Amino acid sequence: MMARVEFINANLAIAEGVMTAGLRFFAGYPITPTSDLFEYLAVELPKRGGVVIQFEDEIASINAVIGASWGGAPAMTATSGPGFSLMLEGLSFAIMTETPLLLAYIMRADPSTGVPTKSTQADVFQARYGAHGNYEIPALVPWSAQEAYELGAKALWLAERLRVPTILLSDATLAHTFERVEFVPVRRAERKRPKVPPEEYRPYEPEDDLVPPMASFGEGYNVMVESLTHDERGYYAPTNEAHRKLIWRLVEKVRRNWRLIHDTKTYFMEGAEVAIYAYGSTARAAYAAVKELRRENLRIGLIRPTALWPFIDEDLKNAVGSARRVFVVENNIGLMYKEVARALRDREVISVPIIDLDLPTPEQIIEVVKEWRR
Amino acid sequence: MKRIRKHPLDGLLRPERLPHLWCPGCGLGIALGAILRAVKKRIEEGYLRREKIAFIGGIGCSARASLYVDFDSAHTVHGRAIPFATGLKAVKPDMKVIVIGGDGDIAGIGGNHLMHAARRNIDLLVIMMNNMVYAMTGGQLAPTTPTGLYTTTTPYGNPERPINVVKLVATMGANYVARASVTHPPLIERYVYKALGKKGFAFIEIISTCPEVFGRHIGMRDAVDLLNALRERVVVKQRPHIDESYYEWEGGKFVLGEYVDKDDPSYLERIGVIKG
Amino acid sequence: MTTVQAAALGGGEVIEADNGKFRVVVITERCKECGICISVCPTKVLVKGPRANSRGYRYPIPERIDKCIGCRMCEWSCPDFAIYVERVGDR
Numbered sequence: 001m002m003a004r005v006e007f008i009n010a011n012l013a014i015a016e017g018v019m020t021a022g023l024r025f026f027a028g029y030p031i032t033p034t035s036d037l038f039e040y041l042a043v044e045l046p047k048r049g050g051v052v053i054q055f056e057d058e059i060a061s062i063n064a065v066i067g068a069s070w071g072g073a074p075a076m077t078a079t080s081g082p083g084f085s086l087m088l089e090g091l092s093f094a095i096m097t098e099t100p101l102l103l104a105y106i107m108r109a110d111p112s113t114g115v116p117t118k119s120t121q122a123d124v125f126q127a128r129y130g131a132h133g134n135y136e137i138p139a140l141v142p143w144s145a146q147e148a149y150e151l152g153a154k155a156l157w158l159a160e161r162l163r164v165p166t167i168l169l170s171d172a173t174l175a176h177t178f179e180r181v182e183f184v185p186v187r188r189a190e191r192k193r194p195k196v197p198p199e200e201y202r203p204y205e206p207e208d209d210l211v212p213p214m215a216s217f218g219e220g221y222n223v224m225v226e227s228l229t230h231d232e233r234g235y236y237a238p239t240n241e242a243h244r245k246l247i248w249r250l251v252e253k254v255r256r257n258w259r260l261i262h263d264t265k266t267y268f269m270e271g272a273e274v275a276i277y278a279y280g281s282t283a284r285a286a287y288a289a290v291k292e293l294r295r296e297n298l299r300i301g302l303i304r305p306t307a308l309w310p311f312i313d314e315d316l317k318n319a320v321g322s323a324r325r326v327f328v329v330e331n332n333i334g335l336m337y338k339e340v341a342r343a344l345r346d347r348e349v350i351s352v353p354i355i356d357l358d359l360p361t362p363e364q365i366i367e368v369v370k371e372w373r374r
Numbered sequence: 375m376k377r378i379r380k381h382p383l384d385g386l387l388r389p390e391r392l393p394h395l396w397c398p399g400c401g402l403g404i405a406l407g408a409i410l411r412a413v414k415k416r417i418e419e420g421y422l423r424r425e426k427i428a429f430i431g432g433i434g435c436s437a438r439a440s441l442y443v444d445f446d447s448a449h450t451v452h453g454r455a456i457p458f459a460t461g462l463k464a465v466k467p468d469m470k471v472i473v474i475g476g477d478g479d480i481a482g483i484g485g486n487h488l489m490h491a492a493r494r495n496i497d498l499l500v501i502m503m504n505n506m507v508y509a510m511t512g513g514q515l516a517p518t519t520p521t522g523l524y525t526t527t528t529p530y531g532n533p534e535r536p537i538n539v540v541k542l543v544a545t546m547g548a549n550y551v552a553r554a555s556v557t558h559p560p561l562i563e564r565y566v567y568k569a570l571g572k573k574g575f576a577f578i579e580i581i582s583t584c585p586e587v588f589g590r591h592i593g594m595r596d597a598v599d600l601l602n603a604l605r606e607r608v609v610v611k612q613r614p615h616i617d618e619s620y621y622e623w624e625g626g627k628f629v630l631g632e633y634v635d636k637d638d639p640s641y642l643e644r645i646g647v648i649k650g
Numbered sequence: 651m652t653t654v655q656a657a658a659l660g661g662g663e664v665i666e667a668d669n670g671k672f673r674v675v676v677i678t679e680r681c682k683e684c685g686i687c688i689s690v691c692p693t694k695v696l697v698k699g700p701r702a703n704s705r706g707y708r709y710p711i712p713e714r715i716d717k718c719i720g721c722r723m724c725e726w727s728c729p730d731f732a733i734y735v736e737r738v739g740d741r
Contacts, residue, residue, distance in 0.1 A: 025465050027457075051464045051647060056490040060457035063450065067430075067461030070448065071469075075461070093451045217446040217462060218469045220425035224441070225448035227433075235391070236441070379664045379675050381731045392680055393730055398707070399684030403729025411726075559726035585684075597684040 004183045010148035010174035011037035013181045014078075014104055015044065017152030021189045023102075024050040024073035027064035029057055031083045032116035033172040034106040038078060058083040062090030062103070069099045070225055072216030074156055074189045076102035081110040081123055084130065091165055092131040095250065097225050098204065098212065100159040100166075100191055104152070107171040109357055118357035119172040121280055121331040127167045128309045134247045136254035138261045139167040139309040143283045145179040151306060153186035160189040162257055163211050169308065171331075173281040173359045198222065202232040204246070210253040258312045264319050265304040268294060272301035274369070275323040277316075277340055279305050281359045282331050289365035298373070308336065313343040320344060325372070327352050329365055383410045388444045396435060399597020401556035401582030402503055406439050408562035409474070409501065415563075416570050426469045430459040432484060435510045435584075436476035436503035453483030456491045459498050467648045470499070470570060477504040477518040481539045485517070488539075492546035495574040496641040497648070501566070502539060502577070505584035506623075513587040520623035524591045540579055540619040544634045549574035551634035553619070555581040557605040561630060568632075573648075574640035581608070581628050592623075604628070665699075667712040668738050672720035674712040680732035681709035687724035687733055693717040696724060 008016070015037050026045055028038045042052045050073075055061045061077045068075040079087060084105050094101055107123045109115035123130075127139045140155045142148040152168055159166040192213040194201045198221045206212045212232075215221035224234030229246060231237040237246075254261070268290060269275065278286035283304045290302045303319045303326075320326060325348045328337040334351035341349040352368050354360035381387075387410070396402050416422040427445050431437030433452035440447040446469075450458045455473045463471045473480075480488055480502040491498060507525060508514040515525040517537040525532060544551045550572045554562040562580055569576035581604065583589065589600040607628055611618070614631040621628045642648040665676040674695065681703060688696045688710055695718045699711040710733070712718065718735070725734040 025461065027461060046645075051645070053460070053464060055457060055460075056486055059454060060460075060487050060490070063454040063457035064461030064464070066450075067448075067458035067463075068465045069461075070458075071462045071465035073465040075465075089451055090454065093454075216466075217428050218426055218466045221446070222425075222444055223446050225450070226441075227449050227451055379666065379677070381675075381677060381734050382725075382736075383731055387731065393682065393705075393732075396729060398682035398729075399686055400729050403731070404686075404727055407726065407728070407731060597686055598689045601686060601689075 003185070006181055006183070007178055008145060008181055009036070009176060009178050010142065010145045010170050011106065012040050013145040013149040014152035014168065014170065015040045016181070016183055017149035017186060018076060018102065018156050019044060019048060020183060021153035021156045021186050022074050023076060023156060025065065025068035025075040026050070026052045026077065027055055027061040027068070028077050028079070029055055029061050029083060031080045033108055033175040034078045034080050034104070037104065037106070058086040059090060062087040065101050066090060066094050066097070066099045069101050070217050070223070074100065074160055076104065076156065078104035078106065080106050080108045081114065082112070084123065084126065088130045088132070092133050093227050094165040095131060095133065095135045095137060096227055098163040098250070100163050100214070102156045102159050102166055102168060104168045104170065106175050107169065109172070115357055117172060119281065119331065119359060121171065121282060122333070124169065124308055124332065125335050127169055134251065136251045136310045137164055137167060138162070138254060138307060139169055140307050141169040141280045142174070142306065143280055143304065145174065145177065145181045147306070148174060149181050149183065150186065156189040157187045158261060160191040161211070161260065162253060163191060163214055164254060169280065171281055194221065203234050204230060205232040206249060206253070210249055210256060255310050258310055258315070261310070262305070262307045262312060262315050264315055265306060266319050267302040267304070269301035269303065269319065269321055269323070272299050272321065272323045273325070274298060274300040275303050275320055275326045276300065276329055276365070277303045277326055277336070278329045279308060279336065282329055285360050285362045286329050286365055288362035289369070292362060292366055293369060298369070300369070311339045311343070316340065316343050320347065324348060325350065327369060329354065329360060331356055331360055383407060383414065386410050386414060386444055387442055391442055394442050395438060397586040399583070399585045399601070400435070401505060401584065402436055402439065404556040404559055405503055405562055405580045405582060406442070408559045409566050410443070412563045412566035412570060415567055422470050422570065428462060428469055428471045430455045430462070430471060430473045432475045432479040434476035434479045434508070436474060437479055439474045453479050454487065455479070456484060456487040456498070456500060460491060460496050463497055463642070464647065467497070467642050473498060473500040475502060476509070477502060477506060478508045478516045481537055482517045489542065489546055492543045492548040492575045492577065494641045495547060495549060495638055497573055497575070499569050499576045502579045503582045504579050505582040505588055506536070507584060507588045507591070509584045509587045513591060520621070520626070523623060536621065538620045540633055541616055543577045544616050547638065548577050548634060549636055549638055549640070550576035550632070552632040553579045553581065553628070553630050555604065555608050555628060555630055556583055557601060557608050558610065558630065561610065565632065573643070574638055665709070665711055667715040669715045669718055671738055672718045673736050673738050674715060674718060674724070675734055675736070676709055676711070677732045678703045678709040680730045681707050682730055683707035683709070684729065686727050686729070690723045690727045692721060692723065693719060
């Protein structure tokens with residue numbers, strides 16, 4: 001049977017993707033440009049047995065999602081800049097307690113109120129470092145409505161698989177662009193269940209993949225969800241030994257499993273001397289620029305990560321191949337550039353920060369590349 | 375022959391974590407005992423199942439209760455126990471979810487969530503232990519601190535009036551609103567027992583004694599003295615009127631009793647997650 | 651007055667006494683010497699004992715157990731789950 005095809009924007013595509021992956025709870029607060037994702041789920045999710053609640057603010061929303069996740073439900077919230085800032089404490093809580101959840105972050109022009117209906121990529125570091133503490137969390141970044149569907153589902157799956165809050169980074173431009181989306185089959189999001197009886201179960205005792213199986217509330221496991229630093233039982237353990245052990249496991253849990261997270265796309269990189277590194281909506285313009293520049297015989301290709309975090313040097317180096325010069329094109333003041341330049345210390349890495357309320361144009365990108373050609 | 379002695383509540387506690395961290399004479403321990411006695415009764419009579427009870431706490435001395443009880447429990451972030459509990463209840467409606475928090479946690483930073491949860495009439499039991507100060511962090515002003523009292527952030531005397539949480543929650547339409555006190559443990563037990571059987575939002579304020587911080591600030595660091603001082607200020611009424619719920623420490627009274635007891639449809643009933 | 655080991659509680663002394671009708675049990679390691687139980691007992695069964703637990707707190711002893719009426723005010727008012735009352739013949 002053919003998969004259903006719809007003409008929708010990236011927000012609705014995310015909603016469809018996560019529902020197909022098994023979402024059962026959404027809590028949120030209205031914010032432009034995210035609200036239609038919420039509204040769509042408010043209509044559709046209850047039809048599939050899920051619950052949608054609008055809360056009094058974003059702080060309540062993220063904490064409700066955490067509570068629902070401990071009730072056993074794959075859960076998510078969605079917001080934009082100002083709301084994400086409010087959710088940071090909750091995000092840190094989810095990280096510390098290893099609570100699976102999906103946080104869809106539809107970036108909009110900022111700082112502060114900015115331009116609610118327009119786009120940015122300024123928050124890519126906030127997504128990684130906004131919450132307080134030492135940690136790693138995955139962040140996926142689609143460039144189209146189709147990819148928003150697929151990566152929305154993947155992000156929910158990752159959250160459950162790695163017992164970690166996962167960010168899905170989109171933006172206002174993608175939220176406002178209607179495209180063809182095919183609702184392809186996706187992996188069902190589900191967490192590892194305990195393999196021992198309640199007396200032996202430890203909620204923070206990892207298996208070999210560094211991920212602890214997760215019991216839900218209401219099953220007789222007497223789970224302890226603990227925001228303080230803790231041992232395997234979830235008992236407060238303010239010692240160097242216990243704390244270091246926990247911190248490094250939270251970090252390695254994500255880093256070591258990076259192959260589940262990353263799927264970097266490369267275009268025309270075979271034999272390329274020059275590369276553009278771009279992600280999200282900006283990569284659409286970068287792709288057009290690359291094709292145009294190739295028509296003018298420049299050996300240039302495009303590297304497009306679909307996951308920004310954890311940043312994996314090895315993955316980037318594989319994608320770069322033998323290219324000597326890399327342009328990092330992004331709709332911010334030059335953020336991922338810092339990571340790319342660090343990882344590719346032996347190449348020439350150039351920051352191309354193009355702040356645009358919609359998205360950088362191919363012409364702007366081509367102009368910069370050509371400047372460097374001289 | 376060695377006889378094993380167990381406190382009657384040891385089966386519901388994590389005894390390896392006792393003695394708890396609360397100060398000598400802290401009212402929170404008195405309240406927790408009464409709460410657990412009520413829970414134990416509900417379990418023994420078959421109304422509640424042990425594995426279907428959850429304790430959710432925020433941050434502060436009171437919220438530490440969640441660390442000592444042997445149930446599914448959570449030590450969440452400051453002021454946000456109620457939304458956590460709401461999310462849990464929404465997906466696990468057959469569970470009895472109990473929130474325990476302090477006055478600062480529930481009515482200060484968490485005030486917005488308290489207000490909306492009561493308005494929503496979400497099926498939760500929220501127990502606010504009110505010792506009228508931010509005790510855990512050393513004695514700063516709380517929204518519940520009586521007027522004129524010294525705190526570390528109002529060293530010249532509190533210029534604010536204490537928030538009347540009972541009236542606030544009642545105004546928002548909660549199904550059950552009661553005030554108890556650690557001077558009257560059986561009353562706590564009775565109200566908690568009743569609240570466990572209510573649908574919708576049930577709220578119990580328990581006036582508590584903090585000898586080490588609140589007591590020390592008013593020159594009454596001895597636990598027995600402070601408990602007696604509270605006892606003098608407490609009045610128990612059968613069906614007190616909501617206008618009697620405001621309190622002051624100097625010249626005022628703490629009127630205990632059940633202020634509201636009704637059965638409006640709960641949030642989960644209205645969205646069809648549970649049957650009416 | 652009898653003294654027994656509280657094996658279920660990882661060591662530490664348990665003090666108990668009964669008057670044929672009611673038994674008062676003190677789990678000494680949990681006591682923090684707040685004095686509340688002594689003050690709320692209506693018949694003055696309890697006094698502050700001479701010995702301290704391992705934390706240095708002097709726990710109460712049911713010296714006048716003959717006066718105990720089994721009201722449980724001590725049990726209900728203890729913040730530390732350190733004292734309880736049971737009917738003789740319960741265990």
